[in-house]
Amino acid sequence: MAAPTYKTRAIILRKRKLREKDLIVELLCEDGTLRSAVAKGARKPGGSHAARLELFRTADLMLARGSLDIICESRLAPDEPRSESTLEQAAVASPLAELLSFVAQEDLPQPRLFELARASFAQIDGAKEAQLLELCAAAIWKVLAQAGYRPSLSECVFCSRPCLDDGDWLRFSAREGGCICHSCEAPSDALSISANLASWCAFLINARFDAIRDCVLDDDTALVVLSLARDWAQEHIGKRILSLDFLFTCDLFEANSPDSKENHDLV
Ligand SMILES: [Zn+2]
Known part of the structure; x- marks a missing residue:
């Protein structure tokens, strides 16, 4: 008897070789x-799945159920771009995909997470x-929130x-869950961050992407916002977003690595 099939729309987060x-x-x-799910023959050049299961893009799929489901049919969703992503776009989409694979779960429907992920990848595309680092920072923090x-x-x-009235600098503790006012004792992991940086983080979490696109956040600050997100994810999800480390050390963007700012106050 043929295995039962089902259809779904899905974003391709990661591909691994199998045979x-x-x-x-x-x-x-x-x-x-x-x-x-398994995509048979997808590594063959010109294979039917090869061009339709593009990383970080959305595809309409038909799958057959099994111990590991098998993709029987695939096509790019109608409104997906047909052009290839640039290296820079792929570099900022990778940490987002990695984070999504940490926070999504097999048995827990989170339809708003899919909508947010799709909108985020479309922005990057x-x-x-x-604006890539700024959009990456926004997407990562939005997914965390x-x-x-x-x-x-x-x-x-x-x-x-309210601690934004305390002055130009705040203490921020990933372990305690955010900012600490000047009257309270800061825990040992607290970093000094500027009120400006805290305001940017709040804006990137709360604002719509079209409002974010209208504001320009420089790449150095965006990387610092991303390094806060890396520490935050490590603390609260217990996993390190490794492709953020790549972003901090690659030469694709002109900004300096936030690691060079470690042990210093954060802008
Ligand atoms: Zn306080």
Whole structure:
């Protein structure tokens, strides 16, 4: 008897080799669940899946159920771009895909996570290089907030007092969940961050992408915002977003690595 089949729309988060010609594809499905499936023959040049299962793009799929589901049919979703991503676009889409694979779960539908992921990848696909790091920072923080890991950026995590009035500098603790006012004792992991940086983080989490695209955040600051996100994800999800490390050390963007700013105050 043929295996039962089902259709889903899904974003391709990751591809891994399986045997000589096949791939295992990690999918964020439209209900927000995470799923792995086999794409047979997808490593063959010109194979039917080869051009339709593009990383970070959305495809309409038919799958057959099995111990590992098998992709029987695939096509790019109608409104997906047909052009190839640039290296820079792929570099900022990778940490987003990695984070999504951490926060999505096999048995937990999160349809809003899929919508956010799709909108985020579309923004990256359509962006010019100068805005890629800013959009990456926005997407990463939005996903963290959507997944329930939203930092407190305007009120002290201990006493709830507004702390943006405290001056130009704040203390920020990933372990405690955000900013700490000047009256409360800062924990040992607290960093000094500028009020400006805290405001940018809050803006990137809360604003719509079209509003974000209208504001220009320089690449150095965007990388610092991303390094805060890396520490935040490590603390709250318990996983390191390795492709952020690549972003910080690659030469694709002109900005300096935030690691060079470690042990210094953050802009
Ligand atoms: Zn306080």
